[in-house]
Amino acid sequence: MDFKQLEYFLETANSKCISKAAKKLFVTQPAISQSIKSLERELDTKLFNREGTNIVLTSSGEIFYKYACDCILCIDTAVSKIKDLQAGKSGIISIGSWNSIGLEYLPKLMKGFHKDYPNIRLDIIQDEKQALFSRLNLGTIDLCFARKLPENSKFTKLSLPNDYLVIIGKKDFFTDSNDCINIASLKNTPFIIKKNLINSLTALCEKNSFQPFIYCFCDDLNTSVMLAKAGLGITIIPKSYLSEYSTDCLTVKRIAELNKIKECSILYNKSNISSSAKLFINYLRHIQQNHSL
Structure with a gap:
């Protein structure tokens, strides 16, 4: 199993059509078909069913889709962090939230930061709480909004203004x-x-x-x-x-x-955080000290 197989699988699942996926990826239809067949042989399961003119994920395909997305996210995060390290003030900040917790703060928080660092992109990841904490621990996201610090965690907390x-x-x-x-x-x-x-x-x-x-x-x-x-x-x-x-x-x-x-806080893992996210945390601490947060 390799990166291209995952890429071809995900694009086919999203497009629901091999020809559309091939066009978007600038490859031939047989290349994608062969890649998917190889993946199905390796997993010993069928990943797609045909419904009319579309192809849709099977139950096994839906499970594989979720984890394939996580794999691509990990690879993208690794690449962006390497580029971030090399470029200094460009890169991606990935921030997690569940049930929209904390997202009301983002427009105000990002407005001033974006003026100072226009080349840093923001990725918002929404998932279940425990899944986000696991990602934060692994370093596949940089920050996470939370109501309180999880028990026995090694995360650092930056408190945001209380709301009512x-x-x-x-x-x-x-x-x-x-x-x-x-x-x-x-x-x-x-x-x-x-x-x-x-x-x-x-x-x-x-x-x-x-x-x-x-x-x-x-x-x-x-x-x-x-x-x-x-x-x-x-x-x-x-x-x-x-x-x-x-x-x-x-x-x-x-x-x-x-x-x-x-209550709302931003959590982060000091031992697993991108340079871009560190800049953001430093920015938040600065405006917090100036009572503008």
Whole structure:
């Protein structure tokens, strides 16, 4: 098994067509077909099925696809780190996040950094939490957003400003004109809420002798905001997200009893980090010391 086999396999899987993959890779169709057949013989399994004019991954192919992507990522990371070492101020910073944790900070953090280092590219990797921690440990990503430092880890933590939760929705849903309202005023109001907040919200409502009206579970903040804009309910989001969305048609409130602080940090592995990421960490520490973070 070699790099070209992985490259041909991945492009064929993405294109769902050998001729399209061949055209994109500037090789012949027989070359790709032969490479895939060789790969299937080596793995002793079929990787593709034909569906009409397309070819699609088999169950085995889907498993192999995920790990092939990781292999290519490792190789790309190695190449970029070598180039980074040689060039100094150019390269790639790969940063991991799950459930969009921390991504609300990126526009502000990267804006000033990009002015100073325009040739450094940013790669955002989204995956499950434990998978990202494993990648961080191996060095296939440089940084990772997290709520807290994992137990028994050797990662270094750089804390970002604390955030707090706000509630947004159409004006008609709020009977209280104050900026900070009580949860009791939201009885029978439809909520669009992330699953990790349901226990906190339910406990808070039960203290006030009612059950929350959950209209929709939604873990994607962009979708939650769109549903709120459509007038389907109210949603709870970190305040920092307000700068990312147009809230002209929405009312923003704080709930007096829901003073939950959202902590966020950037984690990194001192022994396995690219020069570009080190520049970024130094940049963050500098603006943190100047109280602009």
